[in-house]
Structures are given as C-alpha cells and as structure tokens.
Amino acid sequence: MxxxxxxxxxxxxxxxxxxxxxxxxxxxxxAGAVLGQYLREEATAFLRALAPREGEPGRPQExxxxxxxxMRRSARRIAGTLHTFGSLTDPGWxxxxxxxxxxxxxxxxxxxxxxxxxxxxxxxxxxLASAEDTAGIPAAPVxxxxxxxxxxxxxxxxxxxxxxxxxxxxxxxxxAALAAGTRRSPAPPQAGERGAGSGPLAVGAARAGALLExxxxxxxxxxHSAALQAMGSSRFHAxxxxxxxxxxEVPLSPAARKPAATVLPLLAEQAHARLTEAAAALxxxxxxxxxxxxxxxxxxxxxxxxxxxxxxxxxxxxLLRLRRYAQEVLAYDDGESAARLAAAARVxxxxxxxxxAAAAVTAxxxxxxxxxxxxxxxxxxxxxxxxxxxxxxxxxxxxxxR
Amino acid sequence: MxxxxxxxxxxxxxxxxxxxxxxxxxxxxxAGAVLGQYLREEATAFLRALAPREGEPGRPQExxxxxxxxMRRSARRIAGTLHTFGSLTDPGWxxxxxxxxxxxxxxxxxxxxxxxxxxxxxxxxxxLASAEDTAGIPAAPVxxxxxxxxxxxxxxxxxxxxxxxxxxxxxxxxxAALAAGTRRSPAPPQAGERGAGSGPLAVGAARAGALLExxxxxxxxxxHSAALQAMGSSRFHAxxxxxxxxxxEVPLSPAARKPAATVLPLLAEQAHARLTEAAAALxxxxxxxxxxxxxxxxxxxxxxxxxxxxxxxxxxxxLLRLRRYAQEVLAYDDGESAARLAAAARVxxxxxxxxxAAAAVTAxxxxxxxxxxxxxxxxxxxxxxxxxxxxxxxxxxxxxxR
Numbered sequence: 001m002x003x004x005x006x007x008x009x010x011x012x013x014x015x016x017x018x019x020x021x022x023x024x025x026x027x028x029x030x031a032g033a034v035l036g037q038y039l040r041e042e043a044t045a046f047l048r049a050l051a052p053r054e055g056e057p058g059r060p061q062e063x064x065x066x067x068x069x070x071m072r073r074s075a076r077r078i079a080g081t082l083h084t085f086g087s088l089t090d091p092g093w094x095x096x097x098x099x100x101x102x103x104x105x106x107x108x109x110x111x112x113x114x115x116x117x118x119x120x121x122x123x124x125x126x127x128l129a130s131a132e133d134t135a136g137i138p139a140a141p142v143x144x145x146x147x148x149x150x151x152x153x154x155x156x157x158x159x160x161x162x163x164x165x166x167x168x169x170x171x172x173x174x175x176a177a178l179a180a181g182t183r184r185s186p187a188p189p190q191a192g193e194r195g196a197g198s199g200p201l202a203v204g205a206a207r208a209g210a211l212l213e214x215x216x217x218x219x220x221x222x223x224h225s226a227a228l229q230a231m232g233s234s235r236f237h238a239x240x241x242x243x244x245x246x247x248x249e250v251p252l253s254p255a256a257r258k259p260a261a262t263v264l265p266l267l268a269e270q271a272h273a274r275l276t277e278a279a280a281a282l283x284x285x286x287x288x289x290x291x292x293x294x295x296x297x298x299x300x301x302x303x304x305x306x307x308x309x310x311x312x313x314x315x316x317x318x319l320l321r322l323r324r325y326a327q328e329v330l331a332y333d334d335g336e337s338a339a340r341l342a343a344a345a346r347v348x349x350x351x352x353x354x355x356x357a358a359a360a361v362t363a364x365x366x367x368x369x370x371x372x373x374x375x376x377x378x379x380x381x382x383x384x385x386x387x388x389x390x391x392x393x394x395x396x397x398x399x400x401x402r
Numbered sequence: 403m404x405x406x407x408x409x410x411x412x413x414x415x416x417x418x419x420x421x422x423x424x425x426x427x428x429x430x431x432x433a434g435a436v437l438g439q440y441l442r443e444e445a446t447a448f449l450r451a452l453a454p455r456e457g458e459p460g461r462p463q464e465x466x467x468x469x470x471x472x473m474r475r476s477a478r479r480i481a482g483t484l485h486t487f488g489s490l491t492d493p494g495w496x497x498x499x500x501x502x503x504x505x506x507x508x509x510x511x512x513x514x515x516x517x518x519x520x521x522x523x524x525x526x527x528x529x530l531a532s533a534e535d536t537a538g539i540p541a542a543p544v545x546x547x548x549x550x551x552x553x554x555x556x557x558x559x560x561x562x563x564x565x566x567x568x569x570x571x572x573x574x575x576x577x578a579a580l581a582a583g584t585r586r587s588p589a590p591p592q593a594g595e596r597g598a599g600s601g602p603l604a605v606g607a608a609r610a611g612a613l614l615e616x617x618x619x620x621x622x623x624x625x626h627s628a629a630l631q632a633m634g635s636s637r638f639h640a641x642x643x644x645x646x647x648x649x650x651e652v653p654l655s656p657a658a659r660k661p662a663a664t665v666l667p668l669l670a671e672q673a674h675a676r677l678t679e680a681a682a683a684l685x686x687x688x689x690x691x692x693x694x695x696x697x698x699x700x701x702x703x704x705x706x707x708x709x710x711x712x713x714x715x716x717x718x719x720x721l722l723r724l725r726r727y728a729q730e731v732l733a734y735d736d737g738e739s740a741a742r743l744a745a746a747a748r749v750x751x752x753x754x755x756x757x758x759a760a761a762a763v764t765a766x767x768x769x770x771x772x773x774x775x776x777x778x779x780x781x782x783x784x785x786x787x788x789x790x791x792x793x794x795x796x797x798x799x800x801x802x803x804r
Contacts, residue, residue: 125702127695127698127699128698128699128700128701128702129700129702129703130699130700130703201701201702201703201764202702202703204702205702205703290692290693290793290796291692291693291789291790291792291793291796293529293786293789296529296530296782296785296786296789297529297530297532298530298531298532299530299603299782299786300527300530300531300603300604300606300607300779300782301531301532301603301604301607362603365774365775365778369774370774371774372767372771372772372773372774372776372777373767373777374774374777375774375775375776375777375778375781376767376777376778376780376781376784377702377781378778378781379777379778379779379780379781379782379783379784379785380698380701380702380781380782380784380785381781382778382781382782382785383698383781383782383784383785383786383789384695384698384701384785387693387695387698387785387789388693390693391692391693394692394693
C-alpha cells in the first residue's frame with residue numbers, strides 16, 4: 001500500500017507550530033512529493049469506490065449509497081487539498097477540477113441528505129408527539145395558584161375564550177402530492193396510535209409527518225434520478241478521467257519543488273488562520289449563553305435573517321473541514337487538537353442539518369390547503385429544529401473557546 | 403407604626419440554624435406575640451389597600467389593579483403564615499379564612515394574569531416576527547455545501563416538493579369572537595408593518611397576535627367583571643371582616659404561649675424541609691443540562707404530560723413562597739440566603755407564566771377555522787414559550803444546586 005511510506009515518516013519528536021499544526025514527518029522531501037502522495041491516495045480511493053459499480057449496474061440502492069459516500073469523501077478531500085495547497089499545483093488544471101468535484105459531491109450527496117432530513121424530522125415528531133411521561137415525576141396534586149396550603153387537586157380554570165371542541169375539516173390531498181402523482185401515504189405509526197396521544201394535536205403531528213414524508217421522499221426520489229443521470233453523463237466521465245490522471249501523476253507547479261517542511265506548514269497555517277478568523281466573527285459570546293433565543297429570532301418573517309445567520313456558521317464548518325484535510329496532508333495526528341476539531345466538525349454538521357430541516361418544515365408549511373392542526377404541528381417542529389441549531393451553536397462555542 | 407418594634411428586635415449576633423433560618427430577634431417573647439405582630443401588620447396593609455377604594459367607587463381601572471396587587475400581596479402572606487404556623491392559631495378560625503383568602507387572591511389576580519400573559523405573548527411574537535437582524539454578522543457569501551473554496555454566493559437549492567406560492571384563504575372571523583359579540587380587532591402594529599417581514603409567515607404572526615389579543619382581552623374583561631362582582635359580594639365582605647378581626651386581635655391556640663425562639667424556628671424549619679424535599683424531587687440534573695428538550699417533549703399530544711411536569715415545579719414555587727413568608731415572620735434577613743430565595747422565586751414565577759402562556763397558545767390554536775399560517779405561527783410561539791419554561795428550569799437548577 002502506498003500509505004505505508006507516509007505512516008513510517010511520522011515522528012514523535014515533532015515541533016508544533018503555534019496553531020497546533022506540526023511540521024513533523026516532512027524531513028527532507030519536496031513539498032510536491034508529500035502533496036502528490038496524499039492526492040494519489042485519495043484519487044485511488046475515489047476510483048476504487050467507483051470501480052465495482054461499473055461492473056454491476058444492477059446493484060441494490062444501498063450499495064450505491066455507500067459508493068456515493070466513499071466517492072464524496074475522497075472528492076471533498078481532493079478539492080479541499082487543491083484549494084489549500086493550490087499554489088503548488090498547476091492552476092489551469094486544478095481550479096476547474098475543484099469546481100467539477102464540487103458539482104459531483106453536491107449532486108451525489110443530495111439523496112442522502114433528503115433521507116437524513118426525513119429521518120431527523122420524523123424522529124423529532126415522534127419525540128414531540130410521544131405521550132410517554134419521561135420526567136418520572138410522581139403525580140403530585142396540583143396546587144391552585146394562590147391556594148397556599150389546601151393542596152387539593154384543582155381542575156384548571158376554564159378559559160372562557162377558548163372553545164373546547166375544535167371543528168376541524170379533514171385535510172385534503174395536497175397539491176404537491178397530486179402534481180407528483182403520488183398517493184397519500186398513511187400516517188406514520190408513532191402518531192397513528194390514537195390511544196397514546198389523541199386529540200387534534202396528535203392528529204396534526206401525524207399529518208405533519210405524512211406531509212413531510214411525502215415531500216421529502218419525492219425530493220429524495222428526484223435526487224436519486226438526478227444522481228443516476230449525472231453518473232451517466234459525459235461531464236461525470238470527464239471528472240473521473242481527471243481524477244484518474246491524479247492517481248498516476250499530480251500536475252504540480254514549480255513552487256512544489258521547495259522543501260515540504262518549508263512550504264506545507266505555511267499553507268496549512270493560512271487555512272488555520274482563515275478558520276480562526278471566521279470563527280472569531282461568530283457571535284460566540286451570545287452562543288455560550290444557553291437559551292439565548294437567537295435561532296428563533298425572526299422565525300416568522302421568512303428565512304432571510306436565519307439564513308444569513310446560518311451562513312456564517314456554515315462558512316466556519318467548511319473552513320474547519322479544509323483545516324482538517326490540511327492536517328491530513330501533513331500526515332500528523334496531534335491527538336487532542338484533532339479530536340477537538342473533529343468534535344467541532346460534528347457539532348457544526350448537526351447545526352447544518354437542523355437548520356436545513358427547519359427550512360424544510362417551513363417549506364412544508366407553505367403547502368396550500370393544509371389543516372390548521374398540521375400547520376400548528378409544523379410550527380412546533382420548526383421551532384424544535386431551530387432550537388437544535390441553537391444547541392449546536394452552544395456546543396460549538398463551548399468547544400471552541402474553552 | 404407597629405412595625406418599629408419588630409425592626410428594633412433584629413440582632414446582628416443571631417445564630418443560624420442548619421437550613422439558613424435564624425432564631426435571631428426572638429429573645430424572650432411568646433411565639434403568639436411575634437406571629438400576631440406579623441399578621442396584624444399584614445392585615446392592616448390589606449385593609450389600607452381596600453380603604454380608599456370604598457370611598458371612590460368611580461376610580462380609573464389602573465388604581466384598581468394596584469389596589470388588587472396590594473390586597474393580594476397581603477392576603478398571600480396571611481394565608482401562608484396561617485398555613486406554616488397553623489398550630490399556633492385557632493384552627494376552627496384559621497383554616498376557613500385560609501381557604502377564603504385563596505379564593506380572593508385567585509379571583510382578584512386573574513385579570514392581571516391575563517393582561518400579563520397577553521403582554522408576554524405579543525412581545526414574543528414581536529421577537530419572532532421582527533425582521534431586524536440582531537446577530538450583527540456581516541453578510542458573508544454563502545458557500546455551497548460541497549463547494550470547498552469558490553466562495554461564490556449560491557442560491558439555495560430549490561426544493562422540488564415545496565410549491566413557492568401558497569394559496570391561502572382569508573381567515574374568517576372566529577366563533578369565539580362571534581359568540582362574544584366582539585368585532586375583529588385589527589392586526590397588532592408590530593406585525594402589521596408588512597414592509598418589515600412580508601410573506602405568509604409574517605401574515606400568520608400578525609393574525610396569531612390578533613387572535614390572541616381577541617381571546618385574552620375577552621378573558622381579561624370577564625375576569626375584571628368577575629372581580630368587581632366578587633368585591634360586591636357578601637362572601638368578600640365576610641373575608642374583609644375576618645381580616646379586620648386579625649388586625650386587632652389574632653385568635654391564638656394555647657401552643658402560642660411557648661417562647662418564640664423555641665416554637666417559631668421549628669415550624670419554619672418544617673416549611674423549609676417541605677421545600678427542599680419537593681425541590682429534590684424535581685429532575686434538576688436534567689434541567690441543569692441546557693437544551694435538554696424536556697419541556698417540548700410530548701408538546702403535540704395535548705397538555706397532560708406537560709401539565710404533570712409543570713405541576714411539580716409549581717408546587718416548589720408555592721412552597722418557596724411559604725418558606726419566604728416564614729422568614730419574614732422570623733423578622734430576619736440573612737442576606738445571601740434571602741437573595742437566593744428571591745431569585746429562585748422570580749425564576750419559578752417566570753416558569754409558571756411561560757407554561758401558562760404556552761397553554762393559552764395551544765387553546766388559541768384549537769379555534770376552529772383559523773388559517774394554516776396562523777396555526778403555524780401559534781405552533782412556533784407555543785414552542786417558544788415552552789422553551790422559556792425550560793430556560794427557567796435551567797436557571798432554577800443552577801440557583802438551587804450551586
């Protein structure tokens with residue numbers, strides 16, 4: 001295996017740079033040799049993930065998903081490395097490849113993302129609509145507000161303005177479902193059990209689940225078709241050809257002849273600086289304070305303010321990824337720092353998924369002619385997912401500034 | 403002033419009991435004398451709050467609210483003290499008075515609570531529907547998900563399952579408003595400014611605000627009428643007569659002849675023990691963890707699980723109040739402990755208000771024939787208020803267990 005040489009070069013007695021990046025393992029090779037080795041390894045992994053698929057066109061979908069994951073993993077690493085260490089490669093070749101790899105990972109990753117989003121939202125609905133009392137509090141008698149001592153259970157004061165029995169019309173088949181020719185899917189089982197949590201709220205949760213399932217399954221199916229179509233396109237084959245070139249010989253620039261220990265840590269430091277700068281611009285002080293309500297602010301105006309907020313966090317997520325790939329190129333795992341970066345990356349990934357799920361819920365709420373109970377459940381679900389995003393920011397702020 | 407003697411008795415060199423309650427200021431008086439002095443002072447305050455009102459029946463509503471607040475404040479203290487130190491008073495006289503004072507504070511406090519609830523919910527809607535971007539993040543270009551470096555602003559991927567233009571029917575006048583004969587109130591100004599946050603979500607927020615305003619204003623008006631009616635009733639005058647007896651002479655039991663320093667701290671300790679026991683039964687470990695999602699759990703099943711949870715916290719709130727009144731009877735402010743108890747009481751009051759506001763939102767969502775956008779906004783608002791309740795639990799857990 002090609003990777004063996006890289007492992008042998010890792011020295012324990014390495015000098016750490018101020019940012020935690022290390023110059024270890026780069027004694028006296030050219031920068032291009034170290035970079036080329038990393039890129040060749042990832043290109044080989046990319047082609048290996050692709051190879052069995054071409055031999056078996058009729059494989060089940062699950063394997064395709066796995067193939068896609070492996071391909072995306074390597075494509076992200078190649079594109080990220082070409083970005084961070086761009087000055088060491090032939091720009092006329094690297095820049096277009098980088099763009100094409102971005103197209104490929106986006107196209108191939110969409111199906112997976114819709115599936116994950118649906119799973120996340122159905123899980124959240126189950127939690128929100130589960131009647132099981134997890135608090136484990138004994139059912140103490142409820143004191144009336146100003147009754148200081150009788151401790152008798154008191155029925156809640158009737159609200160004169162709230163009618164007890166809501167008159168609700170059955171939810172019609174949505175236009176989106178009609179347009180797609182899909183039939184209405186049955187309510188998901190968790191909320192369909194009317195005995196557990198009955199009443200209009202539980203019905204709304206069941207319908208919201210069915211609506212989301214319909215919409216996200218449709219989106220997923222379309223993404224699947226788009227991915228299959230992309231993989232049959234000449235554009236895709238051009239990318240594969242370019243990666244195949246990479247697997248045998250990396251087109252380098254003259255700067256790649258300099259010593260690895262001089263050039264690579266410097267470029268990795270720049271990636272680190274971009275990350276720390278972007279993270280410092282985040283409202284981390286606010287995020288460190290729990291229940292700051294930031295992600296729910298302006299939740300009812302449409303998504304522009306939320307999207308602008310989320311974008312800054314997303315930018316840090318991508319820069320963090322670049323920073324991690326740079327560390328992989330330097331072939332040194334300094335333990336604590338890498339674990340912290342990995343944890344931060346996971347948290348920011350959660351942030352992205354929750355924010356995108358919340359947006360999908362808002363989109364579902366815009367479906368014409370849904371029942372009020374369905375819309376209400378979607379509103380609760382939207383807030384729940386924004387809260388998950390806020391919790392991720394809180395976790396990131398504590399990871400990053402500790 | 404009668405209170406002068408009590409102040410002079412407060413000694414700095416008092417011995418604190420294990421629970422932080424002190425036996426200071428109780429050198430060699432009878433328990434009944436100390437208890438009677440506190441009750442007489444509160445009874446006098448109660449009657450003083452009532453007195454001007456009887457002279458001026460045509461005063462503006464604002465003053466009535468203030469009168470009510472003063473009366474409720476004293477009535478709570480009298481009832482609480484009769485509960486904690488019940489063994490020192492004539493039970494045949496104290497127990498019925500306690501119940502009647504509970505009825506009175508509840509009846510007189512309702513109008514205020516509806517007004518506060520409306521203010522809280524409209525404020526929350528303003529926050530949720532304000533388009534102003536408070537995050538202060540510069541509008542950085544949004545990276546596409548897997549585009550690792552081009553940093554061009556990318557329009558969000560269109561969701562094939564979500565139609566762009568929602569077809570929404572105008573919201574009909576609600577049955578509740580019709581039944582009450584009230585006309586539909588205009589949308590509140592904060593959300594009526596369509597320029598700030600347009601689109602169906604902002605419209606939904608405006609309508610949700612109008613709906614809540616209608617329902618809670620109606621409830622408030624009814625509570626106001628009920629309070630006026632109560633204050634003209636013979637039942638009310640009987641309570642006032644009983645309090646007038648208290649202002650001149652407290653009916654004591656034989657046990658009240660024992661030394662104050664022996665009896666009162668013991669009874670106050672029992673109030674403290676009931677509080678600590680109830681607080682220990684709360685899921686504080688879970689509450690200490692931010693974003694635990696507990697208050698939103700089962701948000702879509704109806705309110706039974708939430709109400710059971712809230713009841714345990716409400717019980718601690720009432721016991722905390724009893725504990726504070728007991729400390730007032732002992733006439734000793736030990737600084738840190740009292741400040742901590744006051745902070746905990748404020749936080750639990752926030753918990754109650756948020757939980758009750760969330761329930762009012764759910765009730766409003768059950769209004770028949772509301773528009774989906776309105777129901778969606780109510781769902782977001784419900785979750786927001788449950789989150790406020792969760793934040794209050796978090797704050798209490800940190801106050802209580804630090």
